[in-house]
Structures are given as C-alpha cells and as structure tokens.
Amino acid sequence: MIRLARYAWAVLLFNIGVILVGAWVRATGSGAGCGRSWPACQGELIPDLEGATAIEFSHRAVSGVALALVAILVIWVFRLVPRGGSARIGVTVAALSIVGEALIGAAIVLAEWVADDASVARAVAVPLHLVNTLVLLAALALTGFWLSGGRPLAWDQAGTTRRWVVAGGVALIALSATGAITALADTLFPKGASSGEESFLTALRVIHPILAVFAASVGWLLWRRAQPPDLLVGVALPTLVGAMLMSGILNVILGVPVWLQLVHLFLADALWVTYVLASAAAIQVPAPEPQLSG
Secondary structure, three states, X not given: OHXXXXXXXXXXXXXXXXXXXXXXXXXXXXXXXXXXXXXXXOOEOOOXXXXXHHHHHHHHHHHHHHHHHHHHHHHHXXXXXXXXXXXXXXXXXXXXXXXXXXXHHHHHHHOOOOOOXXXXXXXXXXXXXXXXXXXXXXXXXXXXXXXXXXXOEOHHHOOHHHXXXXXXXXXXXXXXXXXXXXXXXXXXXXXXXXXXXXXXXXXHOOHHHHHHHHHHHHHHHHHHHHOOOXXXXXXXXXXXXXXXXXXXXXXXXXXXXXXXXXXXXXXXXXXXXXXXHHHHHHHEOOOOOOOOOO
C-alpha cells in the first residue's frame, strides 16, 4: 500500500504540472495552435512543432499522460482497497473529473474559445474549467490522504468545523474562479496596451484582488484567534496565503509576466491542496482510544 500511496501523490504532482502547462498555453495565446482540431492537432497525430502549435501540442500530450496515470491509479486502487474504502470514492471522483477536463478542453477548442476570443461563452468556460480542475486536485489529494493512513471523514459529526470547512472551500473556489477571469483579461487586454477596445472582462478583473484581500484578512483573523498547532493549518496555509498575496502584487507591478503568472497559479494550487488536506485531517473520524490492559 505504501507504493500505491506514493504513486497517488506523484499523480497529484504531475497533474499540477499539467495545469501549469495549460496556463502557459493561455498566457501565450497559443490555444489556437492546433486549429479547430481535437484530439488531433492540425489534423495530424504529431504536427510540425513550431510556435503556438508546439505549445498547444505539449499541453495535449501531457494531458494524455495524466489521463493514463489516473486510469492506472483507478485500477490499482480498486485492486488493493477493499470495497467501501474511502480511497475508492476519491479515485472515482478523480477519474470523472479528468474526463471532464478533457471534455471541457475539447469544447473550448472546437467552439474556438481560444486565442483572442473575448466572448461571454469563453468567460464562462474558463472558470468552469478551473473549478473542475480544483475538484480533480481535491480528489487526488484525498485519495493520497486515505492511502497514506488517513481515516474516513466524519462528515455528519463535524458540526461547526464542517461549516467552516465548507465556507472556506467555497471562498477558495470563488477566489480561483475570479482569478481565472482576471488572468484571461490580462492576456487579452494587457494593461497599458492601446488596443482601443473595451470589454466586460477588463471591468471584472478588479474583483479578484478585492476578494483576495478580503479573504486573506478574514482568514488571518480566524487563524490568530484559533492559534492552531497543526503544521498544515498553523504554518503552511498562512505561508502560502502570504506568498500568493506577494506574487499577486508583483504581478500588477511587473505587468503580469508569464513566468510570474505560473508562479501565482502554482501557489494557488498548493494552497488549495493544503486546504483540502488540512480540512480532511480536521473532520476525519477520531482515532480509537488505546485500550488499557489490566
């Protein structure tokens, strides 16, 4: 089971890498690199790898590898984990989510919601894609958590903790969705560029930093009040939040360079995974009390 747990964590890390490659595609405007063709690229299995085509093809290639890795994880978990095991639920959700990733990606390409498209449909599809990605990461993280000895979630008994977990999760999802819209607006309508074109996206991108500052402030107050000793909650979460705020400020100052966008997204994914793991640890079934002999 140790090998399986390590494999599950490796699949999670690989999928984070795939997400970063996808962001590279968006940030460089390379989404139309394969044309209106899916799953083939420019109508070919392996096209001429130049410019935007190479970038888009690289994303499709690593996405295919991620799909295969998750499929292997599903088979492995169902072979070793007994029926009713929590890891089976986690890996099933992961499988459904990664299929959803492929279908949403295909819809975006076939509908040509790529490159310079600034339609309402794209503004809906991009955050929807990101939310599905968060579900995938959460499912993989929980699968690794359970395979590594984590206990099932005591969801019905969590009480107030459950409500805070749900509230925090919804806040992070909303923050990520607005971040996706902001990133899209920054790509299509760079600040300082004299395009002469106005878009609803430019008006929406201010929502993300406002929401980020508000969420960070509330989270900080709650953390100061609770002073949790847990390493994930007490150290990792506030550190990641601080790093995200700093990278967001630098993004604005430096004009959202591609490399810094990728750093910001990596921190966001790390924050989400850490939050999921901290939440699972907080609401898992209590460990059985040791039996005293004599």
